[in-house]
Amino acid sequence: MRKYGAMFRSLTLLLIVSTAIMSAQSAAPGSQPPAPASPVASALWTVTEGMDSPESVYFDPASGLVFVSQIGGQAADRDGNGRISKLTVEGRVVAADWVKGLNAPKGLRSRQGTLYAADLDEIVAIDVARGTITSRIKIEGAQFLNDLATAPDGAIYTSDSFANRIYVVRDGKASTFFEGDGILLPNGVLVDGNRLIVASDGRPARGGGGTPARLVAIDLATKQLTQINTAPIGTPDGIERDGRGGYIVSDVASGRILQLSASGDVKVLRQLAPQTADIGFVPEKALLLVPHLGLNRVSAYDLPELKR
Numbered sequence: 001m002r003k004y005g006a007m008f009r010s011l012t013l014l015l016i017v018s019t020a021i022m023s024a025q026s027a028a029p030g031s032q033p034p035a036p037a038s039p040v041a042s043a044l045w046t047v048t049e050g051m052d053s054p055e056s057v058y059f060d061p062a063s064g065l066v067f068v069s070q071i072g073g074q075a076a077d078r079d080g081n082g083r084i085s086k087l088t089v090e091g092r093v094v095a096a097d098w099v100k101g102l103n104a105p106k107g108l109r110s111r112q113g114t115l116y117a118a119d120l121d122e123i124v125a126i127d128v129a130r131g132t133i134t135s136r137i138k139i140e141g142a143q144f145l146n147d148l149a150t151a152p153d154g155a156i157y158t159s160d161s162f163a164n165r166i167y168v169v170r171d172g173k174a175s176t177f178f179e180g181d182g183i184l185l186p187n188g189v190l191v192d193g194n195r196l197i198v199a200s201d202g203r204p205a206r207g208g209g210g211t212p213a214r215l216v217a218i219d220l221a222t223k224q225l226t227q228i229n230t231a232p233i234g235t236p237d238g239i240e241r242d243g244r245g246g247y248i249v250s251d252v253a254s255g256r257i258l259q260l261s262a263s264g265d266v267k268v269l270r271q272l273a274p275q276t277a278d279i280g281f282v283p284e285k286a287l288l289l290v291p292h293l294g295l296n297r298v299s300a301y302d303l304p305e306l307k308r
Contacts (some may be wrong), residue, residue, distance in 0.1 A: 020069065040255075043268040043299035044287070048095025050085055054291035054298050056147070056238070056278035058108035060115065061130050062087065066280065066289060067098075068298055069105040069117055076120065076144060078103045084117060084126065089282055091300060098131050107147030107189070107278055118145040118158050123169055139167055139174040147238075147278060149189045149196065151220075157196055159186040166218075180219055182225045184211050188239040188249070188278060194220050197228070199236035199249060215239070215249060215260060230264035238279035242306055245300070248288070250276040257288065257301075270301060283308065 052069035060067060065086055072081035082102030086094040107118040114134065115126040122141035123248060125135040139145065143162040150156055156169040157177060165179035172181050177196075185201035195217040202211040213236050215228040233252035236258075245262035248269070257270040257279070275291055281287035286307040291298050 003201075021187060028041075039271065041272055041301055044302055045091030046297050046299040047087060047091050047093060048297045049093050049223075051296045051298060052081075053293060053296065054085075054277070055106045056108045056113075056294055056300055057280040057289040057291045057298055058110070058278075059089065059280045059282045059289060060110045060246065062110065062113065065094070065128075067108055067110075067115055069102075069278075071104045071106070073104065075104050078120065082119065084115070084133075087298070088299075089285065089287065095131070099126055099133065101133070102197070106145070106160070107149075109148055109150045109156075111150040116148055116150065116156055118148045120145060123148065123156060123158060135172070137169055137172055137174065139169070142167065142174075146186070147188045149191045151191045157189050157191065159183075159189050159198065161185050161187060161201075166196065178223055178225075179264060181211075183216065183218075187237050190239040190241070190247070191220075192217075192241060196220055197239055197247065199233075199239055201235055215247065228264050229260055229266055231266040233258055233260070233266055237277050239285075240279060240281035243283050243308060244306070248306075250279045250281065250290070252276055252293070257290075269303060269305075272299075272301070 054068045055071050056069040058067050070083045073079045084099040085096050086098040088210050102119050105117040105119045109116055109237045113128050115128050117124045123137040127134050142160050146161045148158040166177045168177035183198050183200045184203050186198050188199035190197040198216050200214050202213040204210040204227045216255050217226045235253035236249045237252040238250045240248045247260045250257045255272040255274040255276050256268050259267045259269045275293040277291045277293040286303045288301045288303050297298040
């Protein structure tokens with residue numbers, strides 16, 4: 001396992017840490033949600049086997065399996081060390097090297113039997129049943145693809161953290177969907193009905209100031225942007241629906257798991273170990289899946305308050 005400090009330095013290439021992680025702790029008062037009274041939550045299970053900088057964990061409803069993207073090196077290196085692992089929802093490793101030959105894969109989502117992975121400047125399509133790469137969609141001009149989301153109509157949305165841009169891919173062709181200061185350092189993305197939910201890390205300045213992080217909704221038709229959160233959300237990364245009209249968001253810098261209501265109120269659900277990257281959620285089990293990026297482990301946590 002890499003030393004904790006060394007991993008933190010490598011993560012500066014990621015959006016989720018860019019300047020945000022290292023400066024968040026010294027930002028102005030009120031820039032983080034209040035610390036919860038409860039201690040660090042205990043995991044139902046933890047997997048370390050084959051975990052090498054796990055960035056995103058995703059539960060595929062169709063197959064009932066869990067997929068984990070492994071950076072396997074530096075977050076922006078084209079080293080061919082990236083891969084995808086396959087687990088069960090009980091935490092058993094089915095295949096640590098399920099799909100190999102990627103560079104630095106991050107966000108994952110599936111649609112109609114295909115798993116998509118954001119890998120630097122391309123979207124990699126993987127046949128879930130066969131575990132084979134079926135296509136690589138190159139996005140010209142992309143700098144650092146981080147997360148992605150699939151829509152019912154087949155569109156794929158992916159965040160480019162360093163370009164402050166969201167791309168959309170339709171029929172294998174990419175175009176810019178949204179860009180600008182409204183989504184500074186965009187990380188997590190999620191299609192929710194007719195809106196794209198985006199976690200914008202902002203640009204906190206060391207010692208205070210800067211643009212705070214926020215969760216925004218972009219209308220897919222009009223591209224009108226609306227801020228969701230009404231309180232600070234730290235350094236947001238992964239986003240999942242909470243089944244109650246709101247969202248579960250990971251605060252990667254502090255290890256907090258936040259719940260944002262439909263009205264934008266912010267609540268701390270759990271305090272976890274640090275580097276809670278792109279989370280997954282199993283609604284039927286109210287099971288939260290968390291890749292602890294620099295700790296080289298994936299853990300599952302029970303959220304009984306969100307059971308249906």
